[in-house]
Amino acid sequence: MSSLKYKIIGLLLFIIVIFIFVWEWGWTISLFFALVLIYVLFSKKGGSIFDAFKMFKAEQKELKIEQKEEDQEQLIQTSLNDFKPKKGAKIAVALSGGVDSATSAYLLKKEGYELKAFFMVNWDSAINSELNYILTDDEVCQQTKDYLDAKKVADFLGIELIRINFIKQYWDLVFQKFLKEIKMGITPNPDIFCNKYIKFKEFTDYIFKNYPELEYVSTGHYASIKTKDDDYFLGQAIDEFKDQTYFLSEIDKKILNKIYFPLANLKKSEVRKIAIKANLPTATKKDSTGICFIGKRNFPDFIANYLKDKPGKIIDQKTNKVIGKHRGVLFYTLGQRRGLNLSGNKEPYFVSKKDVKKNILYVATEKNPEFLYSNYIETENFNLLAPLELLKDFVWIKTRHSEIQYEAEILNVKNTKNKLKITIKTKEDIKAVTPGQEVVIYKHKLCLGGGQITKNEFKI
Structure with missing residues (x-):
């Protein structure tokens, strides 16, 4: 609730309370109380009191939600x-x-x-x-x-x-x-x-x-x-x-x-x-890494077998200035830093956007997080592995296997022709959320399912 709404409510309460005070105790006490209330409502310090009150309410609400989540998780874990x-x-x-x-x-x-x-x-x-x-x-x-x-x-x-x-x-x-x-x-x-x-x-x-x-x-x-x-x-x-x-x-x-x-x-x-x-024959064998069909090569070298080079412009997304050339936008992925050949800059550049039709590769630095980070994610064909009722309120998500889980809120779940479209708002901004990659949702240590990311945005 905004400060203006709080003040309007405060004024209404002020009128009601003053009327009661005048009726019960007379003008002297009522005037003193009125001055105190006006100070709280309209002074800078009073505003800070309101802000502190709002923050207190928000913290209490968050604590209640966290406690509810913990209680629910304990209940679910003990029942599974x-x-x-x-x-x-x-x-x-x-x-x-x-x-x-x-x-x-x-x-x-x-x-x-x-x-x-x-x-x-x-x-x-x-x-x-x-x-x-x-x-x-x-x-x-x-x-x-x-x-x-x-x-x-x-x-x-x-x-x-x-x-x-x-x-x-x-x-x-x-x-x-x-x-x-x-x-x-x-x-x-x-x-x-x-x-x-x-x-x-x-x-x-x-x-x-x-x-x-x-x-x-x-x-x-x-x-x-x-x-x-x-x-x-x-x-x-x-x-x-x-x-x-x-x-x-x-x-x-x-x-x-x-x-x-x-x-x-x-x-x-x-x-x-x-x-x-147990003396198993593979006991000391190293773990395999990477995708089997790519092997030890890097991704651009592999994909070059299927795509022709198509040179184009690299543009700074903030200034809209051309700062380099690329071999083809399909050879790059969001968040990529290496292989851009943009050395000599004070701040490192990362791939922030790909325009496939125009063959333009956009880049940005950490100074402009609005181009590199996302806090809204959509998936349009979510594979559900748990009861639908768990897909609400606060959850945890991953947009990569190797990263930590991020706290998030389910904003909308829409079921159309047996396809689940889900909109998620993350508590923290996540770097290089990439369309095509998977967003996986967790709750109570259960994997609720996953779906390919179809849209990502940064909203203030």
């Missing part, structure tokens, strides 16, 4: 149970050749589950050779090395390993979609596509169709499955740094009752210790 397959269940284990999936399989084996292991082949390294990219021996053999490592783990645990080819499905459902959106000028996340279309769709469908005796699918992801009253939810892992629910936010809720994540309640350091103690 960690999902665990029944004793002796038959489980399909996805082995990637890394330490996480190996430890997951080891823990399941130790608990007496009947296992069958699978290795997914999603990318053909030879495709890179056809794209005029000379592969190193390491890159050509990495997928083979991963398979051999997975085979060593399976043999060590005494379980069968089956190799499944999803190269065509990956190309059609993940890679082609990735390229299409890059050409539109947005920046998609192929890891999210891979989980949505391949690992938790094509793979799970294949398992349950061809191996009907298998009841569940298990992977080495850092996430958890929560359950209550025959309903299933995607929960965060205990290791907040390694938590991978950001990448799992677009999987189908219907599959949650068939998934198990053995690493849900373990930190990465504990997983490594378990693997070493």
Whole structure:
């Protein structure tokens, strides 16, 4: 409520109270009280009293909201149970050749589950050779090395390993979609596509169709499955740094009752210790990083196989002056600093906007946060993984896997033709919010779902 409204209300109260005072105690006391009230209403110090009162009210309101959120979170957490397959269940284990999936399989084996292991082949390294990219021996053999490592783990645990080819499905459902959106000028996340279309769709469908005796699918992801009253939810892992629910936010809720994540309640350091103690073949293997089809190259080098250079202007968004040239706006992403060739400036420049039609790349410095930061975010096709009623009031969001969670408020939820459009206002300004990337919403340590960012704004 504005100060003007407070003063109008104060004046009305002033008239009423003075009338009562005159009626009860006469003019002397009433006049004294009137002078005090006028001072409070209209003097500078009085204004500061009002400001302090408003601040106090706002703080009290925020404390009540926080307390309500904490109480609700405690209630939800105590009412949810960690999902665990029944004793002796038959489980399909996805082995990637890394330490996480190996430890997951080891823990399941130790608990007496009947296992069958699978290795997914999603990318053909030879495709890179056809794209005029000379592969190193390491890159050509990495997928083979991963398979051999997975085979060593399976043999060590005494379980069968089956190799499944999803190269065509990956190309059609993940890679082609990735390229299409890059050409539109947005920046998609192929890891999210891979989980949505391949690992938790094509793979799970294949398992349950061809191996009907298998009841569940298990992977080495850092996430958890929560359950209550025959309903299933995607929960965060205990290791907040390694938590991978950001990448799992677009999987189908219907599959949650068939998934198990053995690493849900373990930190990465504990997983490594378990693997070493158990003498697992991949116990000391380094974690893989990056997107499989990009490999060790940087993004511009990779995308150059599919896009031609289209030089254009780099413009300072604040001054509207041309300050450089770029090789093509599609080679850049919002927030990017390196590769702009704008050295010699007092302040570093970051990509702030891309005009694909005009082929103009806009940049800005930290001195102009209105061009680099956002506090309003929209997504138009949100994948819901929890009850709709949780999508209200205050939540936590991520716009990148590696960043912290930001407190935010759900301003609007619109359901049109089974598509959820959500408008979010963040408490803090977030740098380089990028259309095409995922905004993932959290509440009470549950992943409520995610959707690609379609719009971002900075509003004062």
